[in-house]
Amino acid sequence: MIIDGEQRSRRSNWWLVTMPLALIALITAADISTGTQIELGPLLVVAPAITASFAGPWLTGTIGLVAVGAQAIIGVRLDVLDTQGLQAQLLAVAAMSAFVVLFRILRDRDRRKLVQVRSVSEAAQRALLRPLPRQAGPLRLASQYLAAEAEAHIGGDLYGAIRTDRGTRLIIGDARGKGLTAVSDAALLLGAFREAARRCPTLPELAADLDESASFNLESADEGESFVTAVMLDIADDDPGCVLVNCGHPPPLLIHGGDVTLIDSELYAPPLGLGALAASRVYTAQACHFEVGDILLLYTDGVVEARDPAGRFYPLDERITAWTGCEPQALLKRICADLVGYVGGHLGDDAAMVAIERVPHDGIAVASAVARPRSAELSDHPGPANSLGGARV
CATH class of the missing domain: 3.60.40.10 (PPM-type phosphatase domain)
Structure with missing residues (x-):
């Protein structure tokens, strides 16, 4: 039953990953359509941030790479890839994605510790208060x-x-x-x-x-x-x-x-x-x-x-x-x-x-x-x- 629950959780996470991917596609299309007058590329960092709320560091990092790639595509389509502004945006998206991945790694580590503490607590309770x-x-x-x-x-x-x-x-x-x-x-x-x-x-x-x-x-x-x-x-x-x-x-x-x-x-x-x-x-x-x-x-x-x-x-x-x-x-x-x-x-x-x-x-x-x-x-x-x-x- 525990394995079935984990499998359902994984399927749910893979379904949720469509949200940040759709968000990346929407921001990319909107930024390209508005030209250089409005810069929406920095909003791409929202995608890995959302992913970190339900997925692990590997999937979060993958979404971060997709966001960086989308920012590069925006630069190529608008012919501003070699400008300092676009390069700064690329660096910002990459840095924020790395920060979000690090946050997720630390969160998972703390969660594992909490699970261990809970298991020890439950074992102590069973030993102390036998049913x-x-x-x-x-x-x-x-x-x-x-x-x-x-x-x-x-x-x-x-x-x-x-x-x-x-x-x-x-x-x-x-x-x-x-x-x-x-x-x-x-x-x-x-x-x-x-x-x-x-x-x-x-x-x-x-x-x-x-x-x-x-x-x-x-x-x-x-x-x-x-x-x-x-x-x-x-x-x-x-x-x-x-x-x-x-x-x-x-x-x-x-x-x-x-x-x-x-x-x-x-x-x-x-x-x-x-x-x-x-x-x-x-x-x-x-x-x-x-x-x-x-x-x-x-x-x-x-x-x-x-x-x-x-x-x-x-x-x-x-x-x-x-x-x-x-x-x-x-x-x-x-x-x-x-x-x-x-x-x-x-x-x-x-x-x-x-x-x-x-x-x-x-x-x-x-x-x-x-x-x-x-x-x-x-x-x-x-x-x-x-x-x-x-x-x-």
Whole structure:
């Protein structure tokens, strides 16, 4: 498909080359017909200038030679080839054509560098933000990343998912700052999450492990204060619920039966890397109901802090009420399109989103006959390896 696209581009360029050739013919005929009273020959330099906008240096140089030849033909037909005026015009057309060719060579060189930088950026993004699987046990997943800069593909936002013995463990986060420092911090934390997600038996223990890792590793990444806000979740395959630890991150949204609920509480922990500032590093997990058909939406502050031209924040919880019937991938596409339109086409910060839907599974009933509380507090007590905090929702 890429080869076909290149072939179509070449055919289009060869069709476009008729424009400068027609322009050369028109200027030449007009200059000859007006005689020596009006000199139109210097306008021939427009032809190679136009060619440089869509063709490479070789074709641009060829059109430049044709323009110089046309100027010489004008001199021969008007019998002024040996005059200083015509010779100056020939020299001017040749010099300007050479300048345009040089400009095109430099432009192509910069373009090749940009393509290389983009390929490295895309490779780094794939290594840092591995695409989430469409299916993880009884969960249907979708993810989306919107970079604030048009030419950027990576930033300080992160997300990841790991399968455990009992379910799926996920994280979404946002590293402080922008640029390479934020990318480095996000990469360090994602690497620590992928290593510790299977090793730590409970979610609070995982949060403590990541905080310790962030405090040690992010400290040298920036001379100032470095931290990462994050939400971590454990979702069991055979239990219609989930547990989460929120470390200073925007709270998730739960779509249940057409209603949108903010999973907010007083159980916030400091951002990862700032745990030493808290009274203790004992993290507390929060439990919430998450049954078949429900969708959890995780997002970074680049979504809810996006502003329209009037300075109003993007009302995510209000907007998604119109799309509660969408599956995860369609939901994120609608949010992204609406968000970009809301801010006028340019985001002020990177934005990442993850949508999680629980689908029917053999180990979980589609509907529970016993009413359960929407949220509860879980203490940080030890449990078996790969347990979800030692308590059931």
